[in-house]
Amino acid sequence: MNDPNGLVYKNGTYHLFYQAGEWPRRWDHATSTDLINWTEHGTKIPAVEPGDTAGISPFSGGAVIDENDTAGFGEDALVAMYTGHHYGDGFDAAGIEDQRVAYSTDNGETVHKYEENPVLPSDVGDWRDPRPLWYESDGNWRMVITRVSPAENRPAGVEIWESSNLKDWEYLSTYESGGEPWETPNLEQLPVEGTDESAWVVSMSAMDPRRVEHHIGCFDGTEFTAEKAIRADHGFDFYAPQYWANTPENRGLYIAWMNNWNYAMETPDNGWQGEMTVPRTISLVDGDDGPEVRQHPASELTEIRQEQLAELSDKQITPSNADQVCSQEASASGPLSGTDVDGRTLEIVATIDPQDADEVGLRVREGDEQASIITYDAANEELRFDRTNAGEFFDEGEYGVADAPLKPLCDGTIELRVFVDRSSVEIFANEGRKTMTNLVFPDWESTGVSLFADGGTATLEHLIAYDLSTES
Structure with a gap:
């Protein structure tokens, strides 16, 4: 179609x-x-x-x-x-x-x-x-x-x-x-x-x-x-x-x-x-x-929310080792550690204060060697979506990384509402000021979700995540 x-x-x-x-x-x-x-x-x-x-x-x-x-x-x-x-x-x-x-x-x-x-x-x-x-x-x-x-x-x-x-x-x-x-x-x-x-x-x-x-x-x-x-x-x-x-x-x-x-x-x-x-x-x-x-x-679309997987407030996001990107180890000690935020069909609503971090973001459909990466570049006021390691088909070529200018909200935070599906990620940022829609084709086993910060410490002011599927 x-x-x-x-x-x-x-x-x-x-x-x-x-x-x-x-x-x-x-x-x-x-x-x-x-x-x-x-x-x-x-x-x-x-x-x-x-x-x-x-x-x-x-x-x-x-x-x-x-x-x-x-x-x-x-x-x-x-x-x-x-x-x-x-x-x-x-x-x-x-x-x-x-x-x-x-x-x-x-x-x-x-x-x-x-x-x-x-x-x-x-x-x-x-x-x-x-x-x-x-x-x-x-x-x-x-x-x-x-x-x-x-x-x-x-x-x-x-x-x-x-x-x-x-x-x-x-x-x-x-x-x-x-x-x-x-x-x-x-x-x-x-x-x-x-x-x-x-x-x-x-x-x-x-x-x-x-x-x-x-x-x-x-x-x-x-x-x-x-x-x-x-x-x-x-x-x-x-x-x-x-x-x-x-x-x-x-x-x-x-x-x-x-x-x-x-x-x-x-x-x-x-x-x-x-x-x-x-x-x-x-x-x-x-x-x-x-x-x-x-x-x-x-x-x-709120009607398709099934189980609430987690709700978090006032959590620190500390810098992670770059070598841990796209690995399950990256989320082992992060704010989502110990929660049930995991899956192929999710809605995630997060408000993040970058504070002194250069970059802060969210990885979805994460596996040992895969992740679809949503990054906010605080220094350049830019939102990016990276699917170069999101599974088959896309690579580091012309269609690997999408970007959009995005100024923070008046209180300095960024707000993300993310819909994750079997083969797509749709992002609504800063109360609908910017949107970003991309296909991804990850492995079936890639279901992890993690938060990250680089160059400094950010604060997760609030996050709530829902499962959107009744399937196991």
């Missing part, structure tokens, strides 16, 4: 369509009432196999609930927009891409392709990932699509279109990328906490290098104007995010594909290839330089 598609909420159910299969790709469907437990419903938008004409693979797109039946498919119909990628006998990255509609009147149980597709024909490629949204100010629809490469009379960037019925669309403007290839766009209006204002956010995936950006600014119904841009996640494995449409209270709820196209097809075979991040929320808070982004795991 790869990109999340057609994310929409209806009558207590979260719908998640997604890109499935190696090639040609299709839309599969899953639903959940709690964002934790998901029920698979199989393929809903299949590919058209090549015959006398090129086949068509349904690439990424978004969905809405058409409450007022503007499209004529039925009241409260689930209407999806997707890209039709035309291909021959094999994958053709340069194939023509047009925009299409599918709909469901039974909550996604059956999905029908609109018989008059494409609603936006095309004779060029690199034009994809439509995401419609209801624009309340005008009482009609808008849609964002990325033009990855410039075309005749159209620059590259996020295009904005308008429609009254989700079928007939009029081009309005392009938020230009300056030549950088973008894809999988979102356009969301979010309140700015602590004010009576709101701001618009364009979130998209930049293809070189692979990353996601949030561009914050103004949207007047025709044009988007950015005031600032920030990186959404500083790990290697966070891409193609999409927001759920129609959520109560405009939660800013979204999810991303946890992988990277630069190596996605070569990752180890664990019985799957591709997975989603945990659902997270994005919010805006008032800052000195305009709205600032905060990201948090969806509140529902």
Whole structure:
């Protein structure tokens, strides 16, 4: 699997369509009432196999609930927009891409392709990932699509279109990328906490290098104007995010594909290839330089906590011998010694005061020769994640160490909320100011957790750890 598609909420159910299969790709469907437990419903938008004409693979797109039946498919119909990628006998990255509609009147149980597709024909490629949204100010629809490469009379960037019925669309403007290839766009209006204002956010995936950006600014119904841009996640494995449409209270709820196209097809075979991040929320808070982004795991994730493994306060973290890194000996006398903090599926929330330590951090999925290492470099105010000795596949090459600038909180501490899973580590730092998402492929036996400090002594002000699995 790869990109999340057609994310929409209806009558207590979260719908998640997604890109499935190696090639040609299709839309599969899953639903959940709690964002934790998901029920698979199989393929809903299949590919058209090549015959006398090129086949068509349904690439990424978004969905809405058409409450007022503007499209004529039925009241409260689930209407999806997707890209039709035309291909021959094999994958053709340069194939023509047009925009299409599918709909469901039974909550996604059956999905029908609109018989008059494409609603936006095309004779060029690199034009994809439509995401419609209801624009309340005008009482009609808008849609964002990325033009990855410039075309005749159209620059590259996020295009904005308008429609009254989700079928007939009029081009309005392009938020230009300056030549950088973008894809999988979102356009969301979010309140700015602590004010009576709101701001618009364009979130998209930049293809070189692979990353996601949030561009914050103004949207007047025709044009988007950015005031600032920030990186959404500083790990290697966070891409193609999409927001759920129609959520109560405009939660800013979204999810991303946890992988990277630069190596996605070569990752180890664990019985799957591709997975989603945990659902997270994005919010805006008032800052000195305009709205600032905060990201948090969806509140529902507290429900997957099983046994509380430990809770510690006011513990010293003393320097450790460098030769003990990635060994079980490293934790023999540390603050977690004698606790039950160990496992493959964990949530760890820790507040650490670096004090006079140069570096302080946390090792997870630790074994005799392995560890996934989260380090805070106090001198350089930098958060790092090192997976060069985290198991197979990753090494000291280009994708071994991820980093992010991170200033301490006003009291000098750093706060980490870490989700450890069988093949991933997701970090939310300093109350959601920075996030970092990375795959790891450790040995099954690598389950240890330890704290460390180098160059001085740090204080563990508080730590609480939970097991997230009922399995042994």
